[in-house]
Amino acid sequence: MRGTNSDKITLAHGGGGAKTERLIRxxxxxxxxDPVLSEMDDGALVEDxxxxxxxxxxxxxxxxxxxxxxxxxxxxxxxxxxxxxxRPLYLTLGFILEEGLSxxxxxxxxxxxxxxxxxAGVRIVAGDTKVVERGKGxxxxxxxxxxxxxEISPPPRRERIKPxxxxxINGPVGLHGMAILLSxxxxxxxxxxxxxxxxxxxxIKEVLSPEIKFMRDPTxxxxxxxxxxxxxxxxxxxxxxxxNIPLTEEVEGICEVLGFDPLxxxxxxxxxxxxxxxxxEEVLEKMRTHPLGRASAIIGEATEExxxxxxxxxxxxxxxxxxxxxxxxxxxxx
Amino acid sequence: MRGTNSDKITLAHGGGGAKTERLIRxxxxxxxxDPVLSEMDDGALVEDxxxxxxxxxxxxxxxxxxxxxxxxxxxxxxxxxxxxxxRPLYLTLGFILEEGLSxxxxxxxxxxxxxxxxxAGVRIVAGDTKVVERGKGxxxxxxxxxxxxxEISPPPRRERIKPxxxxxINGPVGLHGMAILLSxxxxxxxxxxxxxxxxxxxxIKEVLSPEIKFMRDPTxxxxxxxxxxxxxxxxxxxxxxxxNIPLTEEVEGICEVLGFDPLxxxxxxxxxxxxxxxxxEEVLEKMRTHPLGRASAIIGEATEExxxxxxxxxxxxxxxxxxxxxxxxxxxxx
Numbered sequence: 001m002r003g004t005n006s007d008k009i010t011l012a013h014g015g016g017g018a019k020t021e022r023l024i025r026x027x028x029x030x031x032x033x034d035p036v037l038s039e040m041d042d043g044a045l046v047e048d049x050x051x052x053x054x055x056x057x058x059x060x061x062x063x064x065x066x067x068x069x070x071x072x073x074x075x076x077x078x079x080x081x082x083x084x085x086x087r088p089l090y091l092t093l094g095f096i097l098e099e100g101l102s103x104x105x106x107x108x109x110x111x112x113x114x115x116x117x118x119x120a121g122v123r124i125v126a127g128d129t130k131v132v133e134r135g136k137g138x139x140x141x142x143x144x145x146x147x148x149x150x151e152i153s154p155p156p157r158r159e160r161i162k163p164x165x166x167x168x169i170n171g172p173v174g175l176h177g178m179a180i181l182l183s184x185x186x187x188x189x190x191x192x193x194x195x196x197x198x199x200x201x202x203x204i205k206e207v208l209s210p211e212i213k214f215m216r217d218p219t220x221x222x223x224x225x226x227x228x229x230x231x232x233x234x235x236x237x238x239x240x241x242x243x244n245i246p247l248t249e250e251v252e253g254i255c256e257v258l259g260f261d262p263l264x265x266x267x268x269x270x271x272x273x274x275x276x277x278x279x280x281e282e283v284l285e286k287m288r289t290h291p292l293g294r295a296s297a298i299i300g301e302a303t304e305e306x307x308x309x310x311x312x313x314x315x316x317x318x319x320x321x322x323x324x325x326x327x328x329x330x331x332x333x334x
Numbered sequence: 335m336r337g338t339n340s341d342k343i344t345l346a347h348g349g350g351g352a353k354t355e356r357l358i359r360x361x362x363x364x365x366x367x368d369p370v371l372s373e374m375d376d377g378a379l380v381e382d383x384x385x386x387x388x389x390x391x392x393x394x395x396x397x398x399x400x401x402x403x404x405x406x407x408x409x410x411x412x413x414x415x416x417x418x419x420x421r422p423l424y425l426t427l428g429f430i431l432e433e434g435l436s437x438x439x440x441x442x443x444x445x446x447x448x449x450x451x452x453x454a455g456v457r458i459v460a461g462d463t464k465v466v467e468r469g470k471g472x473x474x475x476x477x478x479x480x481x482x483x484x485e486i487s488p489p490p491r492r493e494r495i496k497p498x499x500x501x502x503i504n505g506p507v508g509l510h511g512m513a514i515l516l517s518x519x520x521x522x523x524x525x526x527x528x529x530x531x532x533x534x535x536x537x538i539k540e541v542l543s544p545e546i547k548f549m550r551d552p553t554x555x556x557x558x559x560x561x562x563x564x565x566x567x568x569x570x571x572x573x574x575x576x577x578n579i580p581l582t583e584e585v586e587g588i589c590e591v592l593g594f595d596p597l598x599x600x601x602x603x604x605x606x607x608x609x610x611x612x613x614x615e616e617v618l619e620k621m622r623t624h625p626l627g628r629a630s631a632i633i634g635e636a637t638e639e640x641x642x643x644x645x646x647x648x649x650x651x652x653x654x655x656x657x658x659x660x661x662x663x664x665x666x667x668x
Contacts, residue, residue: 007436007437007438008433008434008435008436008437009431009432009433009434009435009436009437009440009465010433010465011433011465011467012465013431013463013465014431014463014464014465014466015465020463023463024461024463027437027440027441027444028444028461028463030444031441031444031445031447031448032444032447032448032451032458032461033448034457034458034459036457036459036460037458037459037460037461043460044424044426044459044460046423046424046457046459046481047423050384050481052424052426052459052460052479052481053426053460054426054427054428054460054461054462054477054479055428055462056428056429056430056462056464056477057464058430058464058466058470089380089381090378090380090386092378092386092387092388092479093388094388094389094390094428094477094479095390096390096392096430096475097343097347097348098343099342099343099344099345100342100343101342101343102341102342102343103341103342103343103361104341106343106361107361107365110361110362110364110365110366111365113365113366114365114366114367117366123368123370123380124366124368124371125368125370125371125378125380125386126370126371126377126378126386126387126388127358127362127366127371127388128388128389128390128477129347129348129354129357129358129362130348130390130391130392130666130668131343131344131345131346131347131348131349131665132348132392132472132475132665132666133345133665133666135469136392136470136471136472137470137471138466138470141430141466141475143388143390143428143462143477143479145386145388145426145428145477145479147380147384147386147481331465331466331467332466332467334464
């Protein structure tokens with residue numbers, strides 16, 4: 001990117017890992033210098049406790065076990081707002097449709113959007129539709145943007161994390177990524193794994209309290225990407241305990257066979273909650289009473305031992321650095 | 335669309351005319367029944383005077399005389415908020431990049447976004463980037479969504495229009511549409527016409543007052559589409575006076591040669607202002623003092639004579655119905 005015009009966008013720039021982050025820093029943040037944008041949070045906390053968020057969805061295929069692009073678009077933006085500690089209120093939807101798309105397919109997606117919005121109690125208040133020529137799109141792309149209102153003070157922010165804080169996740173990791181990979185038939189395996197795609201505000205609002213230091217939904221790039229972003233430049237690091245990380249047998253088995261790291265697999269219905277150590281059990285219990293948190297577990301801690309690093313303590317007792325995903329492991333996953 | 339699965343999306347569904355409106359009504363509004371969404375305004379007025387808007391931009395080519403997709407994306411959403419009577423405050427941007435895009439091109443677009451946002455005094459507070467495979471996009475698509483705050487009470491609404499109100503436009507029509515057509519080289523003509531793409535809040539805020547009944551920016555589908563949407567189902571109609579409609583010589587000439595209707599050509603820096611007849615001259619004078627309103631003109635009136643219709647009184651003194659554009663006259667214009 002540095003001065004050479006021949007550099008091109010690659011699929012890795014959209015993978016949610018190191019190349020995505022570099023693109024954001026070197027192009028977008030370089031020219032769009034807003035202090036809120038520079039936070040690189042999932043949502044933007046602007047005046048009066050209002051939170052804005054935007055996300056575009058280009059998932060392939062449009063329908064997959066456990067969900068579809070419509071449910072994904074609604075859930076994704078709801079979750080980005082919710083992890084800021086804000087109640088998602090209003091969504092807008094921007095559709096880019098490819099010429100030749102079946103109206104039947106569009107209807108199914110819009111019905112799914114409607115059902116997911118109703119489930120989450122958000123209103124869809126504005127929309128836009130564009131059509132591009134055949135071969136200039138891929139059926140349906142959806143942008144969802146949203147507005148929420150902060151419901152907790154102080155708001156969760158990574159700067160509030162202190163060594164000793166514990167990390168909770170609301171269930172098994174890697175389901176969305178694995179569901180998409182399997183549904184594309186590229187793995188040469190047959191297994192039915194359902195995406196975890198779901199709107200999380202209902203769960204998050206149950207635990208919102210000043211003791212919640214920080215939350216993020218580990219989507220593109222999985223836990224590996226989100227944890228590295230969380231600790232970057234900080235005086236603390238994060239240690240996960242491998243034995244505590246919830247995994248389904250199916251995801252674990254496929255990861256072992258094919259050499260995937262479940263920490264790099266995207267999730268669309270998971271939230272990482274950083275909470276004061278003393279309150280962690282209480283928060284965990286609350287999360288377990290919610291349908292989307294039954295398998296919640298304390299999976300790690302913030303620690304002074306590895307400032308700026310995310311580290312995994314393996315079942316064998318060794319430690320390894322959790323690297324952010326580098327390449328295009330999973331294009332078009334969301 | 336009625337029950338047959340074989341119906342497909344066509345370019346006309348994105349043209350901003352009758353097929354777009356039918357798609358919105360029969361698919362989107364059919365399943366997403368929100369009272370604010372049903373207003374079909376450019377922006378959504380939600381609680382506390384907050385206005386949300388969203389728009390995706392798929393213009394081809396990315397750069398054209400007078401602007402580029404970045405300036406278009408920022409201006410488009412600013413204008414949609416501004417015509418609601420609201421000050422645009424914050425924008426979010428969602429990029430869908432095609433694999434192989436030159437980073438140089440992306441940088442130029444982002445610089446243009448930055449300059450336009452600064453010109454308009456809005457902040458870009460959140461962003462998202464996705465990458466799709468080569469042949470599944472067209473360089474860059476951008477969604478811009480935004481939040482504004484209502485600055486006038488009562489807000490402009492088409493229900494407030496009364497027969498006798500006058501219609502002002504801030505300059506010559508059709509520049510954006512014609513600039514795009516020429517830059518594609520499809521017309522077999524050589525002429526340099528610059529798009530009028532510009533953020534209009536600076537102009538609009540000068541005239542905001544309770545006497546402003548309604549405003550719209552005549553983008554896709556031009557004045558023809560917007561006026562038909564304005565009068566639909568109303569007890570009034572609109573009559574435009576052809577001799578008063580500002581047109582540049584170049585646009586008029588090309589329209590005559592090629593048989594285009596300038597009223598159907600898109601604009602990206604124009605606003606139609608419906609104002610109380612008694613205050614129209616005053617508003618006109620104010621608009622003319624602004625750089626984006628020098629060529630403002632009173633071009634028509636709301637009238638009881640043609641309820642629910644938009645009518646043109648021609649230079650010859652005859653009247654003709656202004657039909658909404660039907661087909662894909664201008665795909666990928668914004």
